[in-house]
Amino acid sequence: MTHYYDMELCNYHDGAFDYNNWNCPLLTIGWLEKGKNYTKGSNFPFDLRDRIAFLRFAFSEKFPSILFRGYHECSLCKLDINHDATLYHSHVNLFVPDEKNVYVIPGRVDHYIEEHNYQIPNEVIKAIMNCPDPRTDDFKNLVKKVNNNSSSPLY
Template sequence: MAYIQDLTPCSYFRQWEQSSLAVGWLERGHAYPRGTVDEAFFAALFRLCVNPWRPPFVTAGFHRCTLCQFTGLNAAISYKGAHVSLGTENVLIPGETKVFIAPTMILHYIDAHEYVPPREFQEAVLRCPEMRSMAYLKAIKALGISLSSFSQ
């Protein structure tokens, strides 16, 4: 996993670079905002990360937490009866003019490493349509994310 500064183009996915903003691409050695977040935001983000949408044939790569001192957590986490596997998936959240792309590891960064994502990302998560719903897919497409990796 690469470090990408919050709210800069998500260069990890070249095909989406013009349409996206990175959030939560943290790495040891790079400072990040710390504090507490509203649990309603965390709960909403967790729900969106349970089964995140991505176009077919887009490989998600492999993430490890470099903020953890020794184990580099790569596992599933549970919250209120739901489970999210960390380390392989990313979540796309439609914003005002761009799509935010965050690794699902962002849940662990918030929960265990006190990461506070940008306010515009938190607001976008709270008003994000249900994952994989028609409203969600329309919002993603309207911001320039092709629903098929072949039509780029």
């Protein structure tokens, strides 16, 4: 995985992963890599983990075209050779809208939160908790609205 700091414009790949194809900011959240600084903290609502797991499942079902091939290994875990660094289901990425932006979030961001004390920004916690089921029209309509009422690479 490529490293990004939080709130950078995403140009990881073509299609939905390239901010040039969106009419709103497409911002990276939780693209952590060994040797790069990230914000640490402990503000995690108890149900955030379940919400991330649900969204991971729903995104993989609804948008198979944005799945990566294979699982990513956590480079922070790889510092410990006795630790299995494979992140299961890490081929999924979440596209989570708020009022102005769409956040691209690795599907296993919960691992960074739980194992590496990553502090995901408060406004992104809010967006994740409020994100409609990606399989519904509510989600489709919200993405369209945030994307300046235009179609996005997701649809």
